[in-house]
Amino acid sequence: MSENKHSHHHRHRRKSRWRSFLYCLMSFFLSLTLSLLSLCAVLALTVFSEDYMLKAMNTSDYSNTVKYELKTYMTDLVYASGFEESFASSFTDSYNIQKAIENYIESFYGGDKSIVDTTAFKQQLYAAVQNYITEKNLDENTVASDGITYFINEAADIYSDQIAIPFFSVIGKYIESTRTSLSVAIGVLTVMVLGIAAVIFFTNRFKHRRYRYLCYGLLGGALTTAVLPTFILLSGKIGQVNLETRSLYHLFVEYCSGICYAFYIPVFILLALAAVTFGMYVKYYSKYRNANP
Amino acid sequence: MILPIVFCIITYLAAAAVILPAVSSYLAVADMFFSDKHQALSKEHTNIFVPVEDTSVPSDSSQTPRQDTVNISGFTFPSYEDQFGELMIEDCGIKADLFFGDSWYALRNGVGIYNGSAIPGYGKTIMIAGHNNTYFNGLKYAEKGQIVRIRTNYGNYRYEITGIKITDNVDSSAYDLDADSENLILYTCYPFDTLGLTDQRAFIYAKYLSGPVIDKNH
Numbered sequence: 412m413s414e415n416k417h418s419h420h421h422r423h424r425r426k427s428r429w430r431s432f433l434y435c436l437m438s439f440f441l442s443l444t445l446s447l448l449s450l451c452a453v454l455a456l457t458v459f460s461e462d463y464m465l466k467a468m469n470t471s472d473y474s475n476t477v478k479y480e481l482k483t484y485m486t487d488l489v490y491a492s493g494f495e496e497s498f499a500s501s502f503t504d505s506y507n508i509q510k511a512i513e514n515y516i517e518s519f520y521g522g523d524k525s526i527v528d529t530t531a532f533k534q535q536l537y538a539a540v541q542n543y544i545t546e547k548n549l550d551e552n553t554v555a556s557d558g559i560t561y562f563i564n565e566a567a568d569i570y571s572d573q574i575a576i577p578f579f580s581v582i583g584k585y586i587e588s589t590r591t592s593l594s595v596a597i598g599v600l601t602v603m604v605l606g607i608a609a610v611i612f613f614t615n616r617f618k619h620r621r622y623r624y625l626c627y628g629l630l631g632g633a634l635t636t637a638v639l640p641t642f643i644l645l646s647g648k649i650g651q652v653n654l655e656t657r658s659l660y661h662l663f664v665e666y667c668s669g670i671c672y673a674f675y676i677p678v679f680i681l682l683a684l685a686a687v688t689f690g691m692y693v694k695y696y697s698k699y700r701n702a703n704p
Numbered sequence: 705m706i707l708p709i710v711f712c713i714i715t716y717l718a719a720a721a722v723i724l725p726a727v728s729s730y731l732a733v734a735d736m737f738f739s740d741k742h743q744a745l746s747k748e749h750t751n752i753f754v755p756v757e758d759t760s761v762p763s764d765s766s767q768t769p770r771q772d773t774v775n776i777s778g779f780t781f782p783s784y785e786d787q788f789g790e791l792m793i794e795d796c797g798i799k800a801d802l803f804f805g806d807s808w809y810a811l812r813n814g815v816g817i818y819n820g821s822a823i824p825g826y827g828k829t830i831m832i833a834g835h836n837n838t839y840f841n842g843l844k845y846a847e848k849g850q851i852v853r854i855r856t857n858y859g860n861y862r863y864e865i866t867g868i869k870i871t872d873n874v875d876s877s878a879y880d881l882d883a884d885s886e887n888l889i890l891y892t893c894y895p896f897d898t899l900g901l902t903d904q905r906a907f908i909y910a911k912y913l914s915g916p917v918i919d920k921n922h
Contacts, residue, residue: 442715558899
């Protein structure tokens with residue numbers, strides 16, 4: 412009789428261990444899928460979002476810095492071309508530069524080729540040159556039409572280089588092709604998260620265990636999501652990027668730091684959910700202890 | 705509550721095992737875009753030009769110029785965009801600050817040494833650029849026999865103009881950067897006094913007359 416009881420107890424413990432291991436495994440998969448879901452959600456809200464880019468540009472004062480840099484380059488160019496320095500102000504107006512940057516970003520996220528359209532700029536510059544010649548009453552001998560065309564093309568190249576963001580045209584096609592896959596991934600991961608959570612919740616006989624394993628998964632997900640951005644931010648690597656252009660440097664730092672900080676949104680959501688499940692665990696565990704002293 | 709930490713470690717170990725071999729080469733390339741410290745975006749333009757006493761020019765015409773030497777470690781070697789001297793051609797009415805490097809900044813404020821050519825006294829070709837409508841506008845009056853004077857923070861030099869050539873901006877036969885003897889080439893856009901950019905260049909060649917030779921072994 413005693414032997415039978417001992418054997419039964421042994422079998423029960425072994426079964427319990429297996430059950431615990433199985434639920435730990437499910438908690439791990441919950442943690443893993445939550446981390447991946449957080450990653451995909453952050454990417455969708457940042458890298459794949461035109462609004463995020465415009466916000467980063469706004470915060471880093473990108474347009475104004477580009478305007479300033481463009482004006483400096485143009486002043487050097489007009490100086491080298493025999494114009495008075497003040498001539499640069501006549502064709503580097505803020506509104507057009509702002510509009511060109513917005514069009515460029517719009518075309519990038521719209522899936523078009525990210526090329527800066529310099530037609531309007533060239534027309535504006537050509538008109539400014541004609542005005543300058545008339546105003547200064549310059550004779551034909553001092554104005555070589557080839558030289559003016561060369562000057563306008565050079566100015567358009569500088570303009571295009573300043574408005575364009577390096578590697579954007581290369582990254583653009585990947586962004587466009589990955590956008591749909593990312594939406595599908597978010598959908599699949601959401602279903603998986605809900606599925607695993609449902610299995611943990613509905614297959615556990617004791618309520619405190621349901622919340623305990625959910626809490627493990629949520630905390631694991633929060634921790635995994637938080638580690639990488641924290642490491643990147645603490646390393647200070649973002650600020651060490653070798654970009655000599657002030658506008659691009661500030662945009663890059665703002666953009667990348669923003670992505671890292673965005674990871675803390677799902678981290679806080681997961682931590683809040685973990686706190687709720689932990690509270691429920693404590694509540695049901697004390698009830699269980701009271702019922703089984 | 706050790707389990708969430710274990711989950712995190714397992715996830716990163718698995719990710720490292722699966723992803724790292726595939727992306728390690730990309731990470732190595734990406735690392736080249738980063739330096740060890742934060743970028744200093746505002747470049748300080750330094751003026752290191754302190755004129756030195758002119759010892760190479762004889763006080764009376766009967767004496768021959770002294771061929772002094774200067775140790776390369778004995779003076780401050782200019783950094784990119786530093787002003788380290790001045791260039792004068794009295795017959796052409798040219799007097800301009802001399803910069804190391806021919807950047808926009810240098811050409812806006814004076815004339816600059818072409819990157820890849822040598823500094824005076826180095827025993828090689830010195831190429832100096834300037835804008836045709838500003839500091840090098842006077843080169844339109846350049847003639848053979850005129851004297852070019854360059855004063856630097858380590859010595860004073862004199863060159864004599866030997867020739868002038870107008871050629872295309874892509875004509876690399878207009879200069880020899882591998883020359884074994886010291887020679888000076890001043891160049892600017894051509895024609896002078898025109899509005900707009902041009903694809904022609906005026907090259908003014910000059911031979912070395914005097915000035916301390918840089919001793920590169922010290």
